[in-house]
Amino acid sequence: MARKKKTDMLQGMLDLLILRSLRGGPLNGWDIMQRIQVVSGDVFRVIPGSLYPALHRLEAGGLVRAEWGASDNNRRAKFYKMTAAGKKQLDAEWETWKRFSGAVELILRDA
Amino acid sequence: MLSRLKTALRALLRRTQVERELDEELRYHIERQTEQNFRLGMSPEEARDAASKVFGGVEQAKERSRDARGVRWVEELWQDLRYGLRMLLRYRGFTAVAMLTLALGIGANTAIFSVVNSVLLRSLPYQDPERIVRVRNANGGLTTQVPISEPEFNEYRNQSQSFDQVAAYVVFPNNLTGINEPERVLTAATSSGFFPALGVRMELGRPYSSEEDQRGRNGVVVLSHRLWQRHFSADPNLIGKAITLNGRSRTVIGITPPGFGFPSDKVDAWTPAAINPASTNTGAHYLDVIARLRPGRDLDQAKAELKVAVDRIKQRFPEYYKGAEGFTARVVPLREEIIGDIRPALLVLFGSVGFILLIACANVANLLLARATVRQKEVAVRTALGASRGRILRQLLTESLLLSVLGGAFGLLLAYWGVRFLVAERPPALPRIDEINIDGWALGFTMLVSLLTGMIFGLAPALYASKPDLNGSLKEGGRGGAESVGRNRARGLLVVSQVTLSVVLLVGAGLMIKSFWRLMRVNPGYNPENVLTLRLSLPGGTPYQQAIAFYQQLTQRAAALPGAQAAAIVSQLPLDAPRANVSFEVEGQPSEFNNDDDPVADFNTISSDYFLTMGIPLLHGRSFTDRDNAQSPTVAIVSQSLARRIWPGEDPIGKRIRLTEGTPWMSIVGVAPDLKNQALNAVARQEIYVPYVQANFGQNQNFTPYTIGLVARAALDPASLSGAIRGEVRALDKSLPVYDIKPMERIVADSVSQPHFTTLLLAGFAGIALILVTVGVYGVISYSVAQRTREIGIRKALGAQTRDVMTLFVGQGLALALIGVAIGSVVAFALTRVMTRLLYEVSATDAATFIAVPLLITTVSLMACYVPVRRAVKIDPMIALRHE
Numbered sequence: 002m003a004r005k006k007k008t009d010m011l012q013g014m015l016d017l018l019i020l021r022s023l024r025g026g027p028l029n030g031w032d033i034m035q036r037i038q039v040v041s042g043d044v045f046r047v048i049p050g051s052l053y054p055a056l057h058r059l060e061a062g063g064l065v066r067a068e069w070g071a072s073d074n075n076r077r078a079k080f081y082k083m084t085a086a087g088k089k090q091l092d093a094e095w096e097t098w099k100r101f102s103g104a105v106e107l108i109l110r111d112a
Numbered sequence: 113m114l115s116r117l118k119t120a121l122r123a124l125l126r127r128t129q130v131e132r133e134l135d136e137e138l139r140y141h142i143e144r145q146t147e148q149n150f151r152l153g154m155s156p157e158e159a160r161d162a163a164s165k166v167f168g169g170v171e172q173a174k175e176r177s178r179d180a181r182g183v184r185w186v187e188e189l190w191q192d193l194r195y196g197l198r199m200l201l202r203y204r205g206f207t208a209v210a211m212l213t214l215a216l217g218i219g220a221n222t223a224i225f226s227v228v229n230s231v232l233l234r235s236l237p238y239q240d241p242e243r244i245v246r247v248r249n250a251n252g253g254l255t256t257q258v259p260i261s262e263p264e265f266n267e268y269r270n271q272s273q274s275f276d277q278v279a280a281y282v283v284f285p286n287n288l289t290g291i292n293e294p295e296r297v298l299t300a301a302t303s304s305g306f307f308p309a310l311g312v313r314m315e316l317g318r319p320y321s322s323e324e325d326q327r328g329r330n331g332v333v334v335l336s337h338r339l340w341q342r343h344f345s346a347d348p349n350l351i352g353k354a355i356t357l358n359g360r361s362r363t364v365i366g367i368t369p370p371g372f373g374f375p376s377d378k379v380d381a382w383t384p385a386a387i388n389p390a391s392t393n394t395g396a397h398y399l400d401v402i403a404r405l406r407p408g409r410d411l412d413q414a415k416a417e418l419k420v421a422v423d424r425i426k427q428r429f430p431e432y433y434k435g436a437e438g439f440t441a442r443v444v445p446l447r448e449e450i451i452g453d454i455r456p457a458l459l460v461l462f463g464s465v466g467f468i469l470l471i472a473c474a475n476v477a478n479l480l481l482a483r484a485t486v487r488q489k490e491v492a493v494r495t496a497l498g499a500s501r502g503r504i505l506r507q508l509l510t511e512s513l514l515l516s517v518l519g520g521a522f523g524l525l526l527a528y529w530g531v532r533f534l535v536a537e538r539p540p541a542l543p544r545i546d547e548i549n550i551d552g553w554a555l556g557f558t559m560l561v562s563l564l565t566g567m568i569f570g571l572a573p574a575l576y577a578s579k580p581d582l583n584g585s586l587k588e589g590g591r592g593g594a595e596s597v598g599r600n601r602a603r604g605l606l607v608v609s610q611v612t613l614s615v616v617l618l619v620g621a622g623l624m625i626k627s628f629w630r631l632m633r634v635n636p637g638y639n640p641e642n643v644l645t646l647r648l649s650l651p652g653g654t655p656y657q658q659a660i661a662f663y664q665q666l667t668q669r670a671a672a673l674p675g676a677q678a679a680a681i682v683s684q685l686p687l688d689a690p691r692a693n694v695s696f697e698v699e700g701q702p703s704e705f706n707n708d709d710d711p712v713a714d715f716n717t718i719s720s721d722y723f724l725t726m727g728i729p730l731l732h733g734r735s736f737t738d739r740d741n742a743q744s745p746t747v748a749i750v751s752q753s754l755a756r757r758i759w760p761g762e763d764p765i766g767k768r769i770r771l772t773e774g775t776p777w778m779s780i781v782g783v784a785p786d787l788k789n790q791a792l793n794a795v796a797r798q799e800i801y802v803p804y805v806q807a808n809f810g811q812n813q814n815f816t817p818y819t820i821g822l823v824a825r826a827a828l829d830p831a832s833l834s835g836a837i838r839g840e841v842r843a844l845d846k847s848l849p850v851y852d853i854k855p856m857e858r859i860v861a862d863s864v865s866q867p868h869f870t871t872l873l874l875a876g877f878a879g880i881a882l883i884l885v886t887v888g889v890y891g892v893i894s895y896s897v898a899q900r901t902r903e904i905g906i907r908k909a910l911g912a913q914t915r916d917v918m919t920l921f922v923g924q925g926l927a928l929a930l931i932g933v934a935i936g937s938v939v940a941f942a943l944t945r946v947m948t949r950l951l952y953e954v955s956a957t958d959a960a961t962f963i964a965v966p967l968l969i970t971t972v973s974l975m976a977c978y979v980p981v982r983r984a985v986k987i988d989p990m991i992a993l994r995h996e
Contacts, residue, residue: 029140030137030140030141031140031141031144031145034141048166049138049141049145049166050166053137053138053141053177054177057177060119061119061120069133072140076140076143077136077140078137078140079133079136079137079140
């Protein structure tokens with residue numbers, strides 16, 4: 002990412018979730034949405050209206066690469082795959098998130 | 113990041129495909145969601161509905177996706193441009209008028225700016241040009257600028273403290289023969305310091321050295337780049353070859369860089385003048401002198417030094433300089449000399465085109481203001497669709513910028529043609545003509561002016577237009593009611609300022625026209641009609657007898673030609689060159705020799721038929737005849753003002769004058785009228801005429817001319833004589849070049865070429881301004897009347913007479929015009945004083961012009977108001993009432 006705005010926190014979290022779900026291989030938008038919902042135990046439900054802009058942003062930034070292919074029911078769909086840069090970003094974000102949540106936990110526990 | 117670039121490019125270049133993919137991608141998602149909903153138990157329609165609702169508005173989602181791609185602004189700009197272009201094409205009339213107006217304004221500006229830049233601003237194409245000066249002689253009482261003699265030049269050159277180089281030159285034509293066809297080549301004979309003084313490096317070869325600048329060793333020549341290319345086909349081996357100039361073989365040793373042309377761009381060859389450093393020829397003044405100031409020295413120091421040189425020379429030749437106590441040397445920066453004359457004119461022209469541009473901008477601003485109202489509906493719709501004010505503003509601004517860039521491009525084309533035309537005409541008034549072109553600066557200037565006009569006149573209308581009254585505009589008939597007072601005021605202000613500017617411009621033009629008119633009606637004292645002139649020079653060193661014989665035969669044969677009524681020769685053609693100037697003694701009036709009041713006069717040697725040929729009626733006495741020859745008593749003819757000044761109230765016939773002690777006394781035999789010999793707009797000078805056959809007063813006082821002008825009066829067209837006269841010259845001497853063959857009328861026209869040039873251009877600009885203002889007033893009034901058509905209908909339906917309605921509307925327009933005229937007259941009154949130098953016998957506050965111009969503009973505005981109002985008033989009130 003070129004610039005990180007302060008309001009990007011939530012956006013960053015979504016990007017993180019997306020990248021994470023792509024770790025297993027290329028997925029299309031619908032699949033990503035399902036996977037996040039399922040894996041998070043239905044805690045996170047991504048609104049499609051936010052998902053696709055995020056995907057396109059990641060694509061423009063070179064963190065994912067898109068390809069058109071056939072879905073499981075043989076319809077045309079756009080599949081996204083994580084790139085090497087994406088993987089690097091994922092690891093970095095994960096670190097940041099771990100540090101962040103660790104700090105919050107510390108503060109909350111301390112209180 | 114490469115991928116970012118790739119995405120951006122793809123987004124721009126394959127927009128439809130990208131859009132389609134986005135569509136497909138979202139559609140796939142909606143389908144899957146629909147299936148899931150269906151499986152969960154909804155009906156097919158509910159399933160689909162719920163699916164798309166989840167998206168939260170598909171269009172908005174698409175927008176956000178598009179935004180996410182990050183190239184939004186470029187896409188929007190492209191959109192704006194295409195939309196703007198479509199709009200411009202749709203309102204074709206408006207676009208045409210606006211573009212033409214802008215093109216005229218910008219084109220005129222760019223053309224004049226190119227000229228001003230090339231002539232005034234750009235430094236001369238020599239090294240350190242500010243250090244190059246011209247040295248001139250001057251004679252105290254009368255501000256004459258006499259050429260310099262050899263002893264004077266040598267003295268100046270020896271005085272080398274302030275100067276690095278002092279160089280002299282004289283220009284005359286030569287015959288180039290030997291290789292290819294013979295050609296006449298203007299040659300400058302210069303001293304060796306010439307090229308170093310200018311700081312010019314040869315393109316090929318080298319300049320001549322001081323060794324080569326001596327008698328017997330100066331058989332070398334430097335050629336111009338142009339001649340090298342044209343005559344010698346840019347032969348790279350030309351250096352070292354020999355060419356023949358005026359029958360004399362010279363070795364080519366150098367080629368000048370392209371574009372170099374000093375002292376004039378017509379000079380094609382330079383040879384060493386081999387001036388004798390010990391010359392005592394004090395009488396022949398024919399040299400021009402330039403010098404390069406030494407670093408660290410300034411003009412004042414140079415002037416002081418030259419004064420020392422002048423004193424020394426006066427001591428060396430006391431008899432010659434007796435009575436010439438007013439004789440001094442002057443130092444003028446070369447640049448001043450070349451451009452000083454034309455600068456005020458060019459600046460006035462530059463100011464004028466600025467006015468035109470402002471008027472043009474006002475016109476277009478008004479046009480855009482009017483159109484902004486028309487497009488209010490469209491703006492309201494777009495706002496309702498969700499466009500932000502900034503976006504709309506941006507689009508409107510882009511449209512005006514597009515208009516002004518297109519107008520600017522068109523204007524650049526006009527400017528290019530205009531400058532090409534100007535350079536082709538080669539008005540003698542304009543110096544440095546070969547250096548004029550549309551250069552990078554002019555291009556940058558045009559672009560700047562285009563963009564500024566786009567922003568300035570695009571901004572206000574755009575601001576107005578993007579502030580829509582949504583409700584009002586979208587309603588039926590929304591157009592008519594929303595005319596804000598502010599907008600009307602703005603339009604009125606624009607019209608007033610247009611009228612003001614054009615008044616100033618027209619007054620200036622009017623003054624120039626009147627001045628030029630006066631100038632053309634000046635009676636020069638001679639009759640230039642049907643007179644052919646030409647010049648020729650005898651080679652230096654021609655023995656006196658041979659020269660005399662040649663002149664006698666020439667004039668006889670020329671006069672005897674069929675079609676010729678008379679022919680004569682004269683040392684200096686009128687209006688064509690600086691005059692030779694002498695001081696003289698009057699018998700019986702002892703002169704105080706250290707006084708600036710010593711009589712001086714212009715000195716002319718002529719043949720006996722000169723006054724006859726030129727149509728000059730003598731006032732007293734007689735002209736010279738063949739009986740005035742070398743053996744008969746020496747005689748002279750003086751001009752009337754000289755006679756009046758020297759012998760007031762007496763008859764000058766029989767009185768005697770002489771040039772200096774030692775020269776014979778000359779008896780006055782005739783009085784000639786005052787002639788305009790130097791310039792039409794200068795006071796007639798005091799003249800002495802002497803028969804050329806008697807002009808040899810001895811070794812140091814030989815005034816026999818070696819360069820003469822031949823004048824011949826033809827019965828009809830003077831050009832018909834040129835071939836015949838050239839034939840006669842050739843018959844007498846085959847190798848003698850004859851040059852500058854032109855009718856006398858042409859010389860007269862050339863002498864006023866500067867005011868002619870300025871007046872022509874200024875009048876043209878004034879014409880353009882008048883057209884623009886008329887169009888502007890007409891447009892505004894038409895528009896305003898169209899807006900108020902309903903009101904007119906109402907008035908008429910209520911019983912108002914046509915005449916009353918017309919008076920009302922025309923009166924409103926006229927009021928604006930009158931305000932503009934009033935302000936304009938005041939401003940013109942204040943500004944025209946800068947033109948005083950350009951005017952001949954016309955005051956800068958000339959009453960007639962200041963009355964005529966406002967009257968003209970008021971009348972024109974009145975007509976421009978009348979036509980649209982009359983048309984509108986004729987509409988049937990029933991139709992008018994229904995008009996929206």
